[in-house]
Amino acid sequence: xxxxxxxxxxxxxxxxxxxxxxxxxxxxxxxRIVAGARGDSSVRVPAGWSDRALxxxxxxxxxxxRAKASGLRWLCPDDPGWPTSLxxxxxxxxxxxxxxxxxxxxxxxxxxxxxxTEESVAIVGARDCTTYGAESASELAADCTDAGxxxxxxxxxxxxxxxxxxxxxxxxxxxxxxACGADxxxxxxxxxxxxxxxxxxxxxxxxxxxxxxxKGRFLSRNRIIAALSQGTVVIEAAVRSGSLNTLNWAxxxxxxxxxxxxxxxxxxxxxxxxxxRTGKAVLVTNGKNVVEELRGxxxxxxxxxxxxxxxxxxxxxxxxxxxxxxxxxxxxxxxxIASGVxxxxxxxxxxxxxxxxxxxxxxxxxxxxxxRRADVG
Numbered sequence: 001x002x003x004x005x006x007x008x009x010x011x012x013x014x015x016x017x018x019x020x021x022x023x024x025x026x027x028x029x030x031x032r033i034v035a036g037a038r039g040d041s042s043v044r045v046p047a048g049w050s051d052r053a054l055x056x057x058x059x060x061x062x063x064x065x066r067a068k069a070s071g072l073r074w075l076c077p078d079d080p081g082w083p084t085s086l087x088x089x090x091x092x093x094x095x096x097x098x099x100x101x102x103x104x105x106x107x108x109x110x111x112x113x114x115x116x117t118e119e120s121v122a123i124v125g126a127r128d129c130t131t132y133g134a135e136s137a138s139e140l141a142a143d144c145t146d147a148g149x150x151x152x153x154x155x156x157x158x159x160x161x162x163x164x165x166x167x168x169x170x171x172x173x174x175x176x177x178x179a180c181g182a183d184x185x186x187x188x189x190x191x192x193x194x195x196x197x198x199x200x201x202x203x204x205x206x207x208x209x210x211x212x213x214x215k216g217r218f219l220s221r222n223r224i225i226a227a228l229s230q231g232t233v234v235i236e237a238a239v240r241s242g243s244l245n246t247l248n249w250a251x252x253x254x255x256x257x258x259x260x261x262x263x264x265x266x267x268x269x270x271x272x273x274x275x276x277r278t279g280k281a282v283l284v285t286n287g288k289n290v291v292e293e294l295r296g297x298x299x300x301x302x303x304x305x306x307x308x309x310x311x312x313x314x315x316x317x318x319x320x321x322x323x324x325x326x327x328x329x330x331x332x333x334x335x336x337i338a339s340g341v342x343x344x345x346x347x348x349x350x351x352x353x354x355x356x357x358x359x360x361x362x363x364x365x366x367x368x369x370x371x372r373r374a375d376v377g
Contacts, residue, residue, distance in 0.1 A: 004076045006030035007104045012059050013037050013052040016206040017220035020046060022090060022100025030103065066209040067106065070183035076104045081112045086227050092252045096245065098220045101227075106182040108203035116175055116202060117228045120150040121290060122250070124225065124243040125159025125235035126268050133236035133268065134162045136260055140233065141166030141174075143287020149294070150175060150201070152229045154221060155194055157187055159235045159243070164197055173201030175228065179221040180213040181205055204228075222246040231256030231294050233284060237271035244271050251280055256293050258284045311358070312374040318343060322351035323360060323374060331367030 001009065007030045014021045014033075024033050028043055036043030037053035052059075067074070075082055089101040107113065121144050123137055141151045141163040151167040153160040155176035167174035176197045178186060182205040185191035197203055206224065207217060222242065226232055226249035237243040237259075251257050259281035262269030275281035284290050312320060325341040325348075326332060332340075338348040352368060355361040362371045 001031065003030055003078070004074065004104075006034055007076050008063075008074055009034050009056055009060060011103055011206070012056060012063065012208060013049045014046075015216075015220075016102055017098040017100065017217075017223065019094045019097065019099035021103070025100070025103070026090075063208050063210075066181075066183065070108070070209060072106045072108050072182050072209055074104055075107050075113065077101075081114045083114045083117050083228060085117070086224070088253050089223055089227050095223070095248060095252065096219045097216070098223060102206040102224060104206065105224075106205050106207070106209060108182040109198040109201060111173055111200075111202045113175070113202055113204065113228075116150045116173055117152065119148055119294075120152050120175070120229045121294065122152045122225045122229035122232040122246065123159065123163035123235065124153055124222075124232065124246045125237055126241065126243065127156050127158035127160075128268070129158040129162070129236045130262075130266070130268060132262060133159055137162035137235050138166035138169070140235070140260065140287055140290065142170050144290055145170045145172040145174075147287060147291045149291070152177065152225055154178070154218075154225060155186075155190055155197065155203075157189070161190055161193055164193060168196055168200065171200075175201050176203045177221055177225045177228070178203060178205040178213075179207070179217040181207050181209040181211040183209045184211070184213075186213050218242055219245055223249045226250040226253055226255060229255065231258060231290070233258040233260060233290060234272050234275065234281065235260045236262055236266070236268040237275075238267055239271045239274060241271045244275065247275060247281060257281045258290060258293055260284055310375045311360075315374065316351070316354070318347045319351040319354050322348050323355060323370075326355075326361055326368050326370050328370045331364035331369050333367045337368065 010030045010033055032043050036045045037049040086101045123141055137159045145151060145167045151163050151174040153163045164174045174197055180186045182203050185194050194203055222245045226246050232247055232250035234243050234247050247257050259272040259275045261283060276283050282293055321341045321343055325337040334345055334348055338345045359371055360374050361368050
């Protein structure tokens with residue numbers, strides 16, 4: 001078999017992310033490890049791997065058939081489109097029993113993973129997020145994609161799903177990394193969302209097609225999200241949150257770690273606040289902050305941050321000056337206003353007509369007075 005086929009076979013007998021797999025790959029080719037699982041005594045492997053190797057040929061046929069039916073492709077380190085950033089995972093200590101770069105990835109979609117993640121940011125957070133968290137995730141994702149970043153997340157309910165939707169609303173691709181097979185819609189309620197992600201971006205998994213999500217696989221999946229991204233933003237994470245696991249991976253990888261704060265009374269944000277307080281994450285409040293952290297201070301998004309404006313700001317210059325010459329209690333004539341603001345009588349008359357139509361001034365005897373404020377929104 002080729003190395004690509006050896007890696008596929010190895011993925012069926014060893015649980016992806018097993019630290020023992022990383023250690024064996026540091027000294028042996030994938031084919032040698034597969035041979036060890038099938039009885040070659042020159043390479044010692046865990047007993048469980050040998051047990052699974054007994055049905056490996058049948059499992060390979062089933063996986064290939066399922067992948068073909070679902071339009072999945074098997075991507076390996078020497079293939080075009082493989083992100084070299086994933087190799088960083090081989091050089092850090094295990095977290096929660098998981099370590100190492102993936103031996104391969106199942107890809108759903110036609111995009112190029114390396115190109116899509118060349119500039120990317122992970123946005124993760126609570127599944128049971130608040131309205132604040134959901135809106136923040138969507139807006140942050142939209143701002144970052146507008147600045148040229150690809151959003152990477154886990155397609156879960158809550159913050160993950162909102163981040164993906166924020167990117168899709170901007171008609172930009174996004175990458176979802178699953179803890180199950182790339183052909184499995186999990187959660188089931190996100191089937192349409194995952195299909196939309198695959199249509200414009202990519203759905204990625206190191207688990208074999210048809211694999212079910214397990215608790216440990218979510219923690220293993222998180223390392224891939226962190227490694228594919230130049231930075232990770234956490235929105236609404238409790239103290240014991242899986243999202244903080246992704247942040248920890250990003251921190252160990254030397255990536256930029258960020259957190260968006262919530263209300264100080266919110267339990268959903270207690271973990272993000274602790275990350276900020278202890279210096280594990282930089283506080284960010286919008287897409288501009290994220291872009292500055294990733295590209296350096298002074299970096300600009302493709303669209304400038306909106307500056308809140310009032311009705312006064314939107315008035316023509318002559319109308320603003322005319323409004324400044326009108327009083328709340330004392331009626332002033334057209335001539336008095338024109339003299340006070342140094343405009344012609346014609347300019348003031350035109351401006352007063354506009355201001356009266358907008359309900360900002362009213363006639364008072366032979367003059368004019370203010371009717372309401374124009375500088376409050």
